[in-house]
Amino acid sequence: MSNACTVDFADVVLEYASDAGDGRVRALDGLTLSVAAGEPIAIIGPSGCGKSTTLHMAAGLIAPTSGSVLVDGAPVEKPRQRTAFIPQDLGLFPWKTVYQNAATGLVIRKVPKQEVRERVTAALAEVGLSDFAQSYPKELSGGMKQRLALARAIALDMDLLLMDEPLSAIDALLRESLQDTLLDLWKRRGQTQILVTHSIEEAVYLGRRIVVLSARPGRLMRVIDNPGMGSAEYRDTAEFTDRCREVRHALAQTGFQPEAAADEVAVAGDVAGGAAAAAAGDAAGDAVSAAAEVTA
Numbered sequence: 001m002s003n004a005c006t007v008d009f010a011d012v013v014l015e016y017a018s019d020a021g022d023g024r025v026r027a028l029d030g031l032t033l034s035v036a037a038g039e040p041i042a043i044i045g046p047s048g049c050g051k052s053t054t055l056h057m058a059a060g061l062i063a064p065t066s067g068s069v070l071v072d073g074a075p076v077e078k079p080r081q082r083t084a085f086i087p088q089d090l091g092l093f094p095w096k097t098v099y100q101n102a103a104t105g106l107v108i109r110k111v112p113k114q115e116v117r118e119r120v121t122a123a124l125a126e127v128g129l130s131d132f133a134q135s136y137p138k139e140l141s142g143g144m145k146q147r148l149a150l151a152r153a154i155a156l157d158m159d160l161l162l163m164d165e166p167l168s169a170i171d172a173l174l175r176e177s178l179q180d181t182l183l184d185l186w187k188r189r190g191q192t193q194i195l196v197t198h199s200i201e202e203a204v205y206l207g208r209r210i211v212v213l214s215a216r217p218g219r220l221m222r223v224i225d226n227p228g229m230g231s232a233e234y235r236d237t238a239e240f241t242d243r244c245r246e247v248r249h250a251l252a253q254t255g256f257q258p259e260a261a262a263d264e265v266a267v268a269g270d271v272a273g274g275a276a277a278a279a280a281g282d283a284a285g286d287a288v289s290a291a292a293e294v295t296a
């Protein structure tokens, strides 16, 4: 089995039903983007520009209103076996142990018990959580929870990893070390990756290309090539600094304010939950839980 798949968005429009105006909210407006097999892409853009929507379509949780989303050349009509999706809230189940959380995706896919044991044990070892297999999420630090969400993806034998601001709740120092973990995982396994992030540095550290979306309705503003990424030393180079500046300038044209982003991140959980619930009843929340159940 190949380690990586292609992802193609072709002229994708996504409209949500809404109580306001003409009853529709256009979240994405004609997104065209091709991700090569094994390519790690970072998506950045103002709040509400359709980043999560883009990931939900790639995960097969929602269908485009028009246009197409293809994974390995086939339309994504439902969650795929080998797509791992880490939602913004990580999607961990508080009532399940670390082991059971890591096993969720495999159990749903009806993988034989012995194989589940082998794959989960290996995945927990890979993220350094072997000693916590019988703990519960509430007993873990933020960084450990993040690593658990990653272990769940690793256990799946994914060829596509979709991540929705997975490090947003983590403080700066630990964040860099988890970014190293993500980079290392990609270098060893070579899966295709789409990372949604609020952080310019994170996008430049982890994205081979950085996709900048406009404010809602999301349109592709810029795709910034970033060939130097791929090593931990990159952070210390002049090229890294230049690239961060380039992304910052592209974002400035969208009305995005990096200084405001830190505050936004602090309350992102509340805002996302509240906005989704207000806008769509529990539909968005359900979609995310379903995503965790189905594709975790």
Ligand SMILES: Nc1ncnc2c1ncn2[C@@H]1O[C@H](COP(=O)(O)OP(=O)(O)O)[C@@H](O)[C@H]1O
Pocket (backbone or CB within 6 Å): 016, 017, 018, 025, 026, 027, 045, 046, 047, 048, 049, 050, 051, 052, 053, 054, 216, 275, 276, 279, 280, 283, 284
């Ligand atoms: N289920 C939904 N129903 C109605 N509107 C939604 C729903 N989900 C998202 N939206 C709206 O679509 C836009 C894009 O949302 P989203 O993809 O979550 O943005 P981002 O992740 O970039 O912050 C936002 O304006 C949001 O309010």
Ligand SMILES: [Mg+2]
Pocket (backbone or CB within 6 Å): 051, 052, 053, 164
């Ligand atoms: Mg989002």
